[in-house]
Amino acid sequence: MLSIIRRTAVALGISSLLLIISNTAFSETHVEGSKAMKELIPKLEKLYLHFHQYPELSFHENKTSQIISQQLKTLGFDVTDHYGGYGVVGLYKNGKGPTVMIRTDMDALPVTEETGLSYASKVTSKNSQGETIGVMHACGHDLHMTSFIGTATMLMNKKDQWHGTLIMIAQPAEEYGAGAKAMLDAGLYKDFPVPDHIIGLHDHAGLPAGKVAIAPNYIMANVDSVDITVKGISGHGAYPNKTIDPIVIASRIVLALQTIVSREISPLDPSLITVGVINGGTKRNIIGNKVLLQLTVRSYNPKVRKKLLSSIKRTAKYIAKSAGVNDKLLPDVKVYKDESGDAVFNDPKQTAKVKSFITAAIGKDNVVHAEQSMVGEDVSQYALTKEKIPLTFFWLGAVNPKTYAESIKNGTELPTLHSSKFAPDYPLAIKTGVKAMTASAIGLFNDH
Ligand SMILES: [Zn+2]
Numbered sequence: 001m002l003s004i005i006r007r008t009a010v011a012l013g014i015s016s017l018l019l020i021i022s023n024t025a026f027s028e029t030h031v032e033g034s035k036a037m038k039e040l041i042p043k044l045e046k047l048y049l050h051f052h053q054y055p056e057l058s059f060h061e062n063k064t065s066q067i068i069s070q071q072l073k074t075l076g077f078d079v080t081d082h083y084g085g086y087g088v089v090g091l092y093k094n095g096k097g098p099t100v101m102i103r104t105d106m107d108a109l110p111v112t113e114e115t116g117l118s119y120a121s122k123v124t125s126k127n128s129q130g131e132t133i134g135v136m137h138a139c140g141h142d143l144h145m146t147s148f149i150g151t152a153t154m155l156m157n158k159k160d161q162w163h164g165t166l167i168m169i170a171q172p173a174e175e176y177g178a179g180a181k182a183m184l185d186a187g188l189y190k191d192f193p194v195p196d197h198i199i200g201l202h203d204h205a206g207l208p209a210g211k212v213a214i215a216p217n218y219i220m221a222n223v224d225s226v227d228i229t230v231k232g233i234s235g236h237g238a239y240p241n242k243t244i245d246p247i248v249i250a251s252r253i254v255l256a257l258q259t260i261v262s263r264e265i266s267p268l269d270p271s272l273i274t275v276g277v278i279n280g281g282t283k284r285n286i287i288g289n290k291v292l293l294q295l296t297v298r299s300y301n302p303k304v305r306k307k308l309l310s311s312i313k314r315t316a317k318y319i320a321k322s323a324g325v326n327d328k329l330l331p332d333v334k335v336y337k338d339e340s341g342d343a344v345f346n347d348p349k350q351t352a353k354v355k356s357f358i359t360a361a362i363g364k365d366n367v368v369h370a371e372q373s374m375v376g377e378d379v380s381q382y383a384l385t386k387e388k389i390p391l392t393f394f395w396l397g398a399v400n401p402k403t404y405a406e407s408i409k410n411g412t413e414l415p416t417l418h419s420s421k422f423a424p425d426y427p428l429a430i431k432t433g434v435k436a437m438t439a440s441a442i443g444l445f446n447d448h
């Protein structure tokens with residue numbers, strides 16, 4: 001867990017970004033290659049560079065949310081700030097018609113950027129150990145926000161092409177799976193009109209910029225965050241027989257966890273268990289009394305999800321028992337509900353329509369089928385309330401097409417999302433994101 005103690009970056013120059021978008025004159029009507037888009041893109045690029053250079057960690061999206069809020073206000077939205085933390089809700093009523101909600105996220109990651117780009121983030125923060133760490137938009141939420149503002153701009157300038165209510169939300173803390181829940185808990189569907197449709201996008205580090213990947217049904221996984229605290233009896237490293245060594249127990253648990261997916265779950269059901277943190281001990285000749293394991297557990301099928309969690313508990317308990325641990329010292333297995341999330345389900349009917357709208361906007365060759373992946377996204381939460389609102393969430397290609405072609409040719413791996421070397425082809429990705437999202441919204445507004 002991170003906490004910002006000191007920010008070394010220069011304060012954000014928000015005022016300089018104001019009005020940069022709204023001054024644009026719009027005359028063309030078609031999204032594809034329109035004059036309006038051509039005028040808008042350089043301004044969006046400037047906005048992207050600003051977001052990229054001044055990223056903020058989850059739950060700290062103060063300045064970022066102010067920029068989003070001010071941009072939406074300038075465009076004529078009725079804006080509510082500080083909604084579920086740093087969440088922003090922009091509302092625009094444009095006559096009778098359906099309600100469409102478009103969502104972006106805003107948070108960055110504790111990653112020190114290593115792209116070598118002239119506009120690389122220099123923002124740093126301190127972690128709980130007091131170490132200085134970099135902050136970076138390594139998940140590309142800066143691309144999401146820029147496409148979001150671009151889409152808002154295009155929709156406001158094409159008001160004659162759609163009727164209904166547009167809700168644009170910018171959520172905090174996606175990387176903790178907490179922001180969507182925070183906005184829903186604040187009363188999103190009570191304080192604002194209940195949407196008929198929800199749309200959103202995420203950039204993709206394995207898809208060329210200029211392309212979109214979309215598919216119906218489940219596309220992203222259930223995520224459960226689990227901590228296992230293994231307990232033992234401490235003592236001298238030279239008298240192991242007088243102790244119960246939690247490091248040995250934890251090691252056996254880590255290995256045993258690997259067989260849950262391979263031996264207890266059907267090979268036809270996607271699932272995974274990753275131990276991302278193992279923490280214990282203070283000195284080489286001391287046997288400690290505690291080891292902390294932190295896991296991410298992923299699945300699609302709700303039954304598999306339940307089975308994974310119960311198998312983790314059983315494995316931890318009986319390995320500890322086999323090491324002679326008494327009932328008072330059994331491992332604590334805790335599932336963090338606040339940092340867990342449900343699989344993203346794309347409503348098939350709505351997604352087929354959105355796919356056709358995007359295809360019309362960016363061309364058939366640029367729309368590909370999205371493979372299922374084990375990443376999680378808390379956008380799922382907006383569709384899982386009692387209102388059961390259809391969601392469509394699509395991938396936006398972010399890799400420079402030349403770089404992508406070379407990686408295929410040479411068989412080299414591209415930096416993934418969350419990598420310190422992730423360097424999206426932002427001009428092309430933003431342009432595609434704005435076109436795809438604007439077309440999706442206009443299409444849905446006109447579909448009733
Ligand atoms: Zn991420």
Ligand SMILES: [Zn+2]
Binds near residue numbers: 139140141174
């Ligand atoms: Zn992300």
